[in-house]
Amino acid sequence: MYNPTKPYTEEILRLIASCKGNVPSSTDGIGTKGIYHWEQRTFRNAVLDSLAMNLNDMAILRAKAIGLTNHIMIPEEDEEAIYEIVRELVRECKKRNISIYSGETAIHDDYKGLEISVSVNGEYVNGERENKFEVGDILVGLRSNGLHSNGFTKVREVFGKEYRKEFTEPTIIYSDAIEQVNKKFDIHGMAHITGGAFTKLKGFIDDSTDLLITTQNSKLSPHTIFYDLYRNGIDDEEMYNTFNCGVGFILSSYSKDAERIVSEFKNLGLESDVIGAAISGLGKVKIKSAFSGKETLL
Amino acid sequence: MYNPTKPYTEEILRLIASCKGNVPSSTDGIGTKGIYHWEQRTFRNAVLDSLAMNLNDMAILRAKAIGLTNHIMIPEEDEEAIYEIVRELVRECKKRNISIYSGETAIHDDYKGLEISVSVNGEYVNGERENKFEVGDILVGLRSNGLHSNGFTKVREVFGKEYRKEFTEPTIIYSDAIEQVNKKFDIHGMAHITGGAFTKLKGFIDDSTDLLITTQNSKLSPHTIFYDLYRNGIDDEEMYNTFNCGVGFILSSYSKDAERIVSEFKNLGLESDVIGAAISGLGKVKIKSAFSGKETLL
Numbered sequence: 001m002y003n004p005t006k007p008y009t010e011e012i013l014r015l016i017a018s019c020k021g022n023v024p025s026s027t028d029g030i031g032t033k034g035i036y037h038w039e040q041r042t043f044r045n046a047v048l049d050s051l052a053m054n055l056n057d058m059a060i061l062r063a064k065a066i067g068l069t070n071h072i073m074i075p076e077e078d079e080e081a082i083y084e085i086v087r088e089l090v091r092e093c094k095k096r097n098i099s100i101y102s103g104e105t106a107i108h109d110d111y112k113g114l115e116i117s118v119s120v121n122g123e124y125v126n127g128e129r130e131n132k133f134e135v136g137d138i139l140v141g142l143r144s145n146g147l148h149s150n151g152f153t154k155v156r157e158v159f160g161k162e163y164r165k166e167f168t169e170p171t172i173i174y175s176d177a178i179e180q181v182n183k184k185f186d187i188h189g190m191a192h193i194t195g196g197a198f199t200k201l202k203g204f205i206d207d208s209t210d211l212l213i214t215t216q217n218s219k220l221s222p223h224t225i226f227y228d229l230y231r232n233g234i235d236d237e238e239m240y241n242t243f244n245c246g247v248g249f250i251l252s253s254y255s256k257d258a259e260r261i262v263s264e265f266k267n268l269g270l271e272s273d274v275i276g277a278a279i280s281g282l283g284k285v286k287i288k289s290a291f292s293g294k295e296t297l298l
Numbered sequence: 299m300y301n302p303t304k305p306y307t308e309e310i311l312r313l314i315a316s317c318k319g320n321v322p323s324s325t326d327g328i329g330t331k332g333i334y335h336w337e338q339r340t341f342r343n344a345v346l347d348s349l350a351m352n353l354n355d356m357a358i359l360r361a362k363a364i365g366l367t368n369h370i371m372i373p374e375e376d377e378e379a380i381y382e383i384v385r386e387l388v389r390e391c392k393k394r395n396i397s398i399y400s401g402e403t404a405i406h407d408d409y410k411g412l413e414i415s416v417s418v419n420g421e422y423v424n425g426e427r428e429n430k431f432e433v434g435d436i437l438v439g440l441r442s443n444g445l446h447s448n449g450f451t452k453v454r455e456v457f458g459k460e461y462r463k464e465f466t467e468p469t470i471i472y473s474d475a476i477e478q479v480n481k482k483f484d485i486h487g488m489a490h491i492t493g494g495a496f497t498k499l500k501g502f503i504d505d506s507t508d509l510l511i512t513t514q515n516s517k518l519s520p521h522t523i524f525y526d527l528y529r530n531g532i533d534d535e536e537m538y539n540t541f542n543c544g545v546g547f548i549l550s551s552y553s554k555d556a557e558r559i560v561s562e563f564k565n566l567g568l569e570s571d572v573i574g575a576a577i578s579g580l581g582k583v584k585i586k587s588a589f590s591g592k593e594t595l596l
Contacts, residue, residue, distance in 0.1 A: 003402035021397025027367045069325040069417035099319025104301035111409040119367035
């Protein structure tokens with residue numbers, strides 16, 4: 001799975017497809033959130049972010065992680081930092097029976113932050129299956145932990161030098177729970193709400209399907225930090241283009257299973273809610289903004 | 299294989315060992331050399347650097363690369379740059395039957411350069427074998443292409459804003475030739491002269507072995523750029539601690555095979571020379587500096 005900052009062009013996608021292997025794999029890093037992690041020395045959270053970005057993507061591929069490689073980039077030599085990062089990485093990998101195959105630490109003395117980029121390889125649990133939100137599906141959202149690991153260029157633009165503890169909260173690793181839910185239910189589509197936020201959903205619907213989404217009055221209404229960003233002049237469209245706004249992950253399934261999926265997640269320790277549906281339409285994502293109540297078209 | 303900027307502590311090595319899989323793998327990037335590649339838009343050379351760093355390490359593991367993942371970090375959105383990078387990566391991977399499993403592009407707007415970090419996974423060609431320079435071995439060096447991909451923090455310190463075309467010459471990919479040579483000869487030890495340069499060799503000898511090395515009057519005498527660095531006040535020890543000084547890769551074997559190995563490399567298009575030997579000693583690397591003729595102890 002590729003994680004570009006904006007969708008690759010057709011030309012690039014063709015190139016990549018010509019060289020693709022059959023190993024399910026994800027590669028992603030924590031991006032400029034690492035500037036805050038470095039300043040605050042929140043290394044455990046940085047490791048959780050780097051794992052979440054990739055393990056959640058592996059969950060979407062319906063694949064189990066087997067091994068990973070890591071690239072740790074820091075602005076200056078710092079043995080304590082490297083030790084803490086490796087320790088937390090090893091701890092989380094052991095929990096999940098993931099081997100660490102190789103890694104590097106690089107000093108980038110003209111960079112201000114920490115970057116932990118991880119690549120995970122694994123195997124499909126039940127073969128490959130396309131993710132697709134189908135007309136009639138209901139959408140179950142999983143509550144995020146706040147900002148997670150994207151939109152930080154915008155966060156720095158808005159807050160400047162100000163620091164808030166919400167900036168370094170870790171991304172939730174949903175993959176373990178999602179694996180369980182996939183065993184019990186027929187999940188049609190899944191999306192990890194990261195870079196590009198809700199625009200990502202467009203990749204999982206065809207031209208005759210719309211997604212209707214709202215988290216107004218839901219258990220997944222946006223965290224305070226999102227309201228603060230909104231009040232700083234970011235409009236509805238940009239909010240849902242850039243941030244998860246409370247929803248870290250979306251799954252779709254038959255409407256008959258909706259409530260049971262929500263209670264299954266609850267048993268697994270995750271808060272979720274029904275936040276929308278896939279209906280006949282024109283390939284659009286329509287969100288009723290939790291901030292203004294206005295319909296936002298992506 | 300791990301690529302730290304300075305050797306990991308025992309504590310970190312223990313942690314890593316506790317979580318190691320049995321898949322031969324290498325992870326490395328191009329480091330701050332990427333600042334020059336970005337300024338000069340020498341994207342093909344940047345890709346070659348990122349591959350060389352990893353494929354040469356896979357050669358040391360006596361492993362064949364099967365698949366890779368890539369992390370591309372750039373300071374600003376640049377579709378043309380991403381396209382060129384992906385195109386060259388695909389071209390080089392196809393040549394070698396390497397699949398590209400996954401990747402990311404990340405924008406780090408507070409970083410000045412390009413980083414391409416690559417992780418390669420593969421399989422052992424004839425099982426695992428420790429690299430060891432044994433007493434009585436001769437050392438064959440492979441000529442480098444100049445600076446290759448390390449020591450660039452020092453290069454920037456010395457040259458400041460000045461640019462020379464030697465800064466963006468690509469690292470030689472030795473792995474294809476080394477695979478051939480390993481089929482024909484009993485190679486005891488191999489070392490890729492990158493970060494840490496000749497100090498790396500200490501990891502491949504025991505306490506009762508010394509390595510004697512000289513490239514004075516050899517085909518592998520240092521390139522002009524190394525003499526320029528030396529004349530800028532970097533002493534012998536730092537030169538051999540930091541730079542490859544003309545020698546990109548070192549292999550050891552029986553002295554009887556030395557000349558045949560050199561001519562085999564010549565047939566494969568690579569310049570090499572006998573540059574030293576492993577003798578009884580105390581675990582030291584002794585280099586007769588090509589710059590001053592003085593013995594340098596690492």
